[in-house]
Amino acid sequence: MATRLRPSSKRCAVIGGSGFLGRHLVERLVDKGYTVTVFDIRQSYTIPGVTFHQGDLCDKQALLKALQDVLLVFHCASPAPGSDDRALFHRVNIDGTRTVIEACQEAGVQRLVLTSSASVVFEGTDIKNGKEDLPYAKKPIDYYTETKIQQEKLVLNACSKERGFLTVAIRPHGIFGPRDPQLVPILVDTARRGKMKFIIGDGSNLVDFTFVENVVHGHILAAECLKAESPLCGQAYHITNDEPVRFWDFMSQVLVGLGYDAPRYHLPYWLVYGIAVLLWFLTLLLRPLVAIKPTFTPMRVALAGTHHYYSCARAKRDMGYQPVVSLKEAITRTVESYPHLRRDVLKGAKS
Ligand SMILES: NC(=O)C1=CN([C@@H]2O[C@H](COP(=O)(O)OP(=O)(O)OC[C@H]3O[C@@H](n4cnc5c(N)ncnc54)[C@H](OP(=O)(O)O)[C@@H]3O)[C@@H](O)[C@H]2O)C=CC1
């Protein structure tokens, strides 16, 4: 007679495990001896021992198949923040997250760790050493932020010690590192089109950029500390590098590391923001005729020209979090991981 083994606490599923953060998380979990199942709309790699389930997280039946015998779930799937598709954000981040919660509860999952974002409190104005008790943004700066807020509320409100279903949300900020499809590639593309000459504002604004391995470390610590008697239940935690840096110094270090010039000329913040808003309206008006994707969206200008850095004191206190990779080492490793984006290599490929 076949005997069914009891699900192990080292068995977990990563929803969004094919993405940038998700894949780093999967790799670390495997290193730590976890048995990992990935659920994602696409499969972008293979790792021996990791099981892949390709499907849409809005499909409960597909999720239920992937969550069999799983006690711990990481949910780090989301449409890309750069997409301007409100219906898609709503469907995946809000309706889809509701489906994830229901599927977890039906499958007997005990712990759910959500990747939220520190931007849930960002309204486009300065945040200095922001704590988790800041109110959610009343006027979210884009559809991404609007739906990340709803997503986080859904997950935290689902936490129930009575039902044995515990939840926690990790709020990283400005994740970067090897294989990131956003920050470095967009930066290099902007520089190659000659648009990275200008500093928006006076250049003194401090920002958190968080190395992906620190974000992964925060997620795993949260999962391992999430117990019925722990303070983590139903709470949100900032996870950063704990080394706020001037936005334009960070950008310059990455650009110079890859052989591009650092931005030098200053432009007034409100002028650039105003132009970005005008361009955004224009793209909306022209959308039926042409699809334009402006580089400087109001969101990016706000992120580039304001202070936005967060305290991770709560994560230090409740889960003993400390960044495992310093900002200096993280930038070096990131720059080294993009040899194909170096100016000399791209120039050579063109000629
Ligand atoms: N990058 C950053 O700076 C920050 C990110 N975050 C959060 O971290 C998480 C991970 O981000 P990141 O790794 O950068 O993003 P990625 O886009 O690299 O990863 C997300 C993954 O989820 C997949 N996915 C999207 N929609 C669905 C769906 N309906 N069903 C199943 N899978 C789906 C994506 O597939 P596909 O690529 O095909 O869409 C992708 O593989 C997100 O929740 C994001 O909001 C928070 C703070 C900062």
Ligand SMILES: CC(C)=CCC[C@@H](C)[C@H]1CC[C@H]2C3=C(CC[C@]12C)[C@@]1(C)CCC(=O)C[C@@H]1CC3
């Ligand atoms: C001004 C300019 C063109 C800069 C290029 C870099 C930007 C693409 C990044 C700088 C800050 C980044 C960031 C995010 C995406 C990439 C940047 C805009 C997020 C919006 C990703 C999703 C989040 O949850 C918050 C991030 C904040 C920082």
